[in-house]
Amino acid sequence: MLALLALVACDTPTPDGDSGNPASTADVVWYGDVEPIVEQSCTGCHVEGGVGxxxxxxxxSAAPMAAAMAASVQSRRMPPWKAEPGCTDYRDDISLTDEEIARLAAWAEEGAAEGDSGASIHAPPPVASLSRVDETLTLPLPYTPTATPDDYRCFLVDWPVDHTTHVTGYLVHPGAPSIVHHLVAYIAEPDQVAEYEAKDAEDETPGWGCFGGPGVGNQEDASWLGAWAPGATNGDFPNGAGIRMKPGSKVVLQMHYNLAQGDIVPDQTTMDIRYDDDVEAPAYIQPWADPAWLDGSGMNIPAGAEGKEHSFSYTLNFGIDVTIHTANLHMHKLGRTGNLTLEHSDGSDDCLLDIQDWDFNWQRTYVFEEPKTIFDGDTVTVTCTWDNPGEEDVNWGEGTGDEMCLGTMLFSY
Ligand code: HEC
Known part of the structure; x- marks a missing residue:
């Protein structure tokens, strides 16, 4: 990749070559044409010190990169938004339309002209907003990752509120944005805290290595408080939703550091929390997976398999309707496609999330533009496919070489 970028950099015009620059003849120029696309979809990550x-x-900064930018959007590697268009509408959608991709490509092809700065149109990236910060959870120390290229580490932090309350929003501030690839916050219920403390005490270094879950007990059952990945715009939960927290709980912050790009620097990520004792919509993050998959060989992905599929459907029959606010899919590194669908009892379908090009590095919680309803008697299905080029069968598990197929949704009722 670096070789490609270097090559491209030699090949493009210098940003300030105005007289020879075909700005006046180019149809597509930076100001007014390309800048708004880049601001909307790229600069959430591609800024100095950012994860990009x-x-x-x-x-x-952009003109010398024009050809690489065009190639990255045409192949849909960038921006890393994996939800297929046409499934449903999400908030803060940074994906590009075919027209925007063509416009960026034309700009690069025509020589990356600057145009007139007076024609500038600004379209800043979606920004997270938390209306109030009531508490801040902080990694217990600045941690310098050691395992390359990926270091997965869990830290146990205190939950500081002494009565039952509800988390109604959060905002994650990665300490070292160039290496923090994602964070998942799990709830350690009061009766689980001792087990987590024992795990933490196993060695001298704070925290413990963990992958795919908090690394203690039956991890698939671990309750999520929230998740963050680069570009995610967390903030206040939608529609008055709040996740209950009991006094005496703790929070496990699972950090994934990727050291392939940035310098290895210490990280001390923080998570601002808003909470309210009373909420309109008590909510929880509901995992969706077949309990049978967790049973040793229940989700077998045979050696050499291509496009091996597993699917699980469950019909809600509790006499209540449930509101869903977000959808997320989780597989590990062999995952290829995944989707979550909602089938109403009248036979109509609702697409919740469809990913055709799974990338472990780009997991994101997709927030529905409009919340959806699971009516009593409706069925939710999660489906995943994998390739297994290895020589051994793969099954459900928490290791990097194991797999998962887990949907998660923010439910309230
Ligand atoms: C959510 C963060 C994020 C956003 C948004 C983003 N990028 Fe990136 N980009 C990255 C990261 C991280 C890398 C390096 C690792 C990789 O390739 O995955 C990268 C790599 C690249 C590369 C070099 C490698 C390649 O794949 O070609 C180009 C060019 C690029 N981005 C262009 C863009 C453009 C253009 C946009 C907007 C249309 C954009 N990026 C949006 C995070 C982001």
Whole structure:
């Protein structure tokens, strides 16, 4: 990749070559045409010190990268938004339309012209907003990752509220944005805290290595408080939803550091929390997976398999309707496609999330533009497919070489 970028960089015009620059003849120019696309979909990550590794936040920084930018959007590697269009509408959608991709490509092809800065149109990336910060959870120390290229580490932090309350929003501030690839916050219920403390005490270094879950007990059952990945815009939960927290709980912050791009620096990520004692919609993050998969060989992905599929459907029959606010899919590194669908009892379907190009590095919680309802008697199905180029069968498990197929949704009722 670096070789490609270097090549491309030699090949493109210098940003300030104005007289020879075909700005006046080019149909597509930076100001007014390309800048708004890049601001909306790229500069959430491509700023100095950001996870994108290089900045694209000005004509001077973007023009030398024009050809690489065009290639990355045409192949749909960038921006890393994996939800297929046409499934449903999400908030803060940074994906590009075919027209926007064509516009960026034309700009690169025509020589990455600057145009007139007076024609600038700004479309800043979606920003997270938390209306109030009531508490801040902090990693117990600045942690310098050691395992390369990926270090997965769980830290146990105190839950500071002394009465039952509800988390109604959060905002994650990665301490070292260039290496923090994702965070999942799990709830350690009061009766689970001792087991987590024992795990934490196993070695001198704070925290413990963990992958795919908090690494203690029956991890699939671990309750989620929230998740963050680069570009995610967390903030206040939608529609008055709140996740209950009991006094005496703790929070497990699972960090995934990727050291392939950035310098290895210490990280001390923080998570701002808003909470309310009373909420309109008591909510919880509901995992969706076949209990039989967790049973040793229940989700077998045979050696050499291509596109092996497992699917699980469950019909809700509790005499209540449930509101769903978000959808998320989780597989490990062999995952290829995944989707979550809702089938109403009248036979109509609702697509919740469809991913055709799974990438472990780009997991995201997709927030529905409009919340959806699971009516009593409706069925939710999670489906995943995998390729297994290895010589051994793979099954459900928490290791990097194991797999999962887990949907999660924010439910309230
Ligand atoms: C959510 C964060 C994020 C956003 C948004 C994002 N990028 Fe990236 N980009 C990255 C990261 C991280 C890398 C390096 C690792 C990789 O390739 O996955 C990268 C790599 C690249 C590369 C070099 C490698 C390649 O795949 O070609 C280009 C070019 C690029 N981005 C362009 C863009 C453009 C153009 C946009 C907007 C349309 C964009 N990126 C949006 C995070 C992001």
């Amino acid at each position: 590794g290089f900045a694209l936040d000005s004509y001077a």
